[in-house]
Amino acid sequence: QVQLVESGGGLVQAGGSLSLSCVLSGHTFSTYALGWFRQAPGKDREFVSAISWSGRSTYYADSVKGRFTISRDNAKSSVYLQMNRLKLEDTAVYYCAADSSGTSEEAAWYDYWGQGTQVTVSS
Numbered sequence: 001q002v003q004l005v006e007s008g009g010g011l012v013q014a015g016g017s018l019s020l021s022c023v024l025s026g027h028t029f030s031t032y033a034l035g036w037f038r039q040a041p042g043k044d045r046e047f048v049s050a051i052s053w054s055g056r057s058t059y060y061a062d063s064v065k066g067r068f069t070i071s072r073d074n075a076k077s078s079v080y081l082q083m084n085r086l087k088l089e090d091t092a093v094y095y096c097a098a099d100s101s102g103t104s105e106e107a108a109w110y111d112y113w114g115q116g117t118q119v120t121v122s123s
Contacts, residue, residue: 009117
């Protein structure tokens with residue numbers, strides 16, 4: 001059974017940084033593309049970033065481009081999201097997800113999801 005566990009969320013001031021991590025267990029990590037999504041209160045879940053199984057291709061939502069960086073370490077079965085210059089509107093629950101069919105910005109394509117980690121940006 002595939003499980004994803006996120007960590008690294010917390011409270012940070014606007015302009016600060018946070019790094020999220022997500023560990024996959026239960027299957028071969030390198031066969032999955034990985035994505036990060038987020039959901040703010042009262043809003044739909046939205047795509048943040050994705051990385052191909054090889055790590056050579058990365059994708060970002062326009063709202064985070066230039067501020068967030070996604071990476072993966074297949075040896076550690078982990079995917080990371082480095083978030084810099086955080087804004088109030090980045091406040092949300094952040095989820096990592098695994099996609100066995102390819103890299104996508106669409107949540108519906110992802111097979112497995114973590115439980116989420118809260119990121120709160122304060123002024």
